[in-house]
Every structure is written in structure tokens, then in C-alpha cells.
Amino acid sequence: MNYDSRIDARENDHVTMSGSPLEGDVDQERKSLRWLWMIAAAAIVVVVIWFLVHRGGADDKAKDADVQTPAVTVVVPGRTSVQGEISATGSLAARRDMPVGSVGEGGQVRAVMVEPGDWVSQGQVLAVVDRSVQNQQQASQSAQISVAQADARLAQANLDRALKLVDRGFISAADIDRLTATRDAAVAQVKVARAQLGQLQAQAARLNILAPASGLVLQRNVEMGQVVGGGSSVLFRLAKDGEMELLAQLSEDDLARVGVGAEAKVVPVGSNQTFIGHVWQVSPMIDATNRQGVARILLAYNPALRPGGFASTTIGSGVVDAPVLPESAIQNDDKGAFVYVVDGKNKVHRRAVQTGLVTAQGIVVKSGLQGNEKIVLRAGGFLNDGDAVKPRLVNAAKAD
Missing domain, CATH: 1.20.5 (Single alpha-helices involved in coiled-coils or other helix-helix interfaces)
Known part of the structure; x- marks a missing residue:
């Protein structure tokens, strides 16, 4: 193949x-x-x-x-011991306000001796009232004393002659009694005349308007030529020893925490000066209309302290043990102050609080917190009650 x-x-x-x-x-x-x-x-x-x-x-x-889920910074404030202080406002006034008026019969003012702001001593003449009529009354009364003295001398001479004639039987014992009574009445008339002259002199002296005590002249409400009468309106107003006070208006709660002797810092409106005073009296009553009482703070004289002015004060009230939070942690609305507390499920809840003293460390929370809660430090204004958050805890000391 x-x-x-x-x-x-x-x-x-x-x-x-x-x-x-x-x-x-x-x-x-x-x-x-x-x-x-x-x-x-x-x-x-x-x-x-x-x-x-x-x-x-x-x-x-x-x-x-x-x-x-927003991430928020939270802080556990704990409790801090801070020096308690109570803030209040009130009006300034003289501690011992002395209104001075005319206590005599009155008359026309001849001279005014002082001006507001002057210091006066007790008994110093503030104003002189015309006393020409009173001077004539005193002169007339002095003449009446001379007449009464002459009558008394005559009565005594008559009595002496009568006593020499008693032993001879020419004058009866009844005549001696009558002449003795005449002599006594004449001596009494001298005393009456002298007393009336003293009264006129005292009345004339009261025409002058005098300072009842040493102090500072606050007001002058009289002018030369003005006619004043006894019990007339206030002509001068003095502050005894120049001492001033602040009538601080306090709530019932704050008033209960203030004691006599507590130190107070007072700042008048429009002034940068701070004056140190002490509470010398706490009102025993509460005003039923506004539920407030008055703490009276004694202040030494200073030209910047003007009675009638307005001032603020901070009064020491002992040591307070309470939570202290930064201002950013405290929210406010028409219902009052509140904070957001983070629970165990990382949800925030609104809690109402009552704030107190503002210190360098923060704001004291008087009620509403125990101090062991987790408080939202910032961004509270963007949260709602029940929101879930991712808390990030920071040290309270580094919260600021």
C-alpha cells in the first residue's frame, strides 16, 4: 500500500x-x-x-x-465648698436721718449759717430767726423783777421796824404776822418775775435753729427772709456722724441666711469704687406684698455715697457646699434655668436647676443637682429632651 x-x-x-x-x-x-x-x-x-x-x-x-448621633462633652461637677454670697440691690440712706425744724414761736429768718455738705457739731446754730419782739419782752420782764425786788425790800423794812416795837407794846403779834406775810409775798413775787424772765429767754433761744447732734448737713430747705413757725416743715436734714447705710432688699430665703455683722461689698450705681460695710440690722418682718425684707448695711462716710442713690451689694453668707458648673452648661428659657443630664443609655434629659452665686470657678447650683450626674457641658442649646448622644467625659477642673 x-x-x-x-x-x-x-x-x-x-x-x-x-x-x-x-x-x-x-x-x-x-x-x-x-x-x-x-x-x-x-x-x-x-x-x-x-x-x-x-x-x-x-x-x-x-x-x-x-x-x-452628636458627640457632646460632659462633666461630673461633684460638690465644691465656696464662700457663700448673696447679691442684692437697694437704696442708700443716712443711718440716722435727723430732720430739723423750728421748735419756737417762729418768725422771720434773719440768717442761714450752713450749706449742704457742711459738717456741724451738736448745738451749732443752723439758722437765726428774728427775735426783736422777744427781746422787748425780756426787757419788760427784767423791769418787773426790779419792781418786785423793791416791793420785797420795802416789806422787809416794815417787818424789821415792827419787830423793834413789839417789846414796847405798840405792835401786836397779829400785826407782826401780817407784815411777815407781806414780806414773804414780795419775795415770792421776785422769784416769779425771775422765772418768767427765764421762760422768755428760753423761748427766745429756741428761735435759733440748732443742730441736735454732730453730723453732715444733707438738705437745706430754708432761705433768709422766710417766715417759719413752730412745728413747721423740715428746714434741715442731717446725717448723724455722717454714717450711711444701704437698705438691701432680700428675699425670704436670702434674709434667713444673713446675720448681723456679715461683711458686705457695696458698689453705687455709676461708680467703680467698692465700699466695705457690715450688716448691722436684719429686718424682723417680711413685706407681705413683695415677700422681701431689708438688711441694713452700715457704711462709713464717703462723698461717693449719696443718700437716695441706688447701689448693688454682695453679702457674705458663710461656706456653701454645692455643685459648680461653667456658664456654658446652664441654659435658660421662659421656664427658668436648666441643664441636660446624660443617663445610662446615653440619652439627655432636661432638669430644672436653681442657680446662685457666680464665682471665678463657675456658677453655684443651689438646687436641682446632687453633683454625681453627667452634665452636658456645651452645645446644650442644640439638644432636645430624649436625644441620643455620644458623651465624652472631661475633668471638672479642666471644664473651662
């Missing part, structure tokens, strides 16, 4: 095998397997895509939730 014959034979054999039924079954099986693999691959792709989509959505939700 030659080479060409072998090739032809192989080609014939190949044609016979490819056209057989066995070859068709194999191709069909291969196609089926190919489709199964494609379906499985598609299913896997779908599962992967679904997993990625849902997992990505959950992560996004978690991320969104994490982004929406």
Missing part, C-alpha cells in the same frame, strides 16, 4: 466515526454541562451582588446613624 492509499483510508474512517450516533450524544452532553455551569455562575453572581448590596446598605445605615 502506498502513502496516498493510507491517507485515503484514514479520511474514510474519520468520516464514518463523525457521522455515527455516538458522536451526537457526546456533543449534546457537552452543551448541557455548559448551560449548567453558566446558570450556576449566574446564580453565584446574583448572590454576591445581593450580599454586597445589603451589606453595604447596613453599613451605610450604621454610618448614617453614627453620623446623626
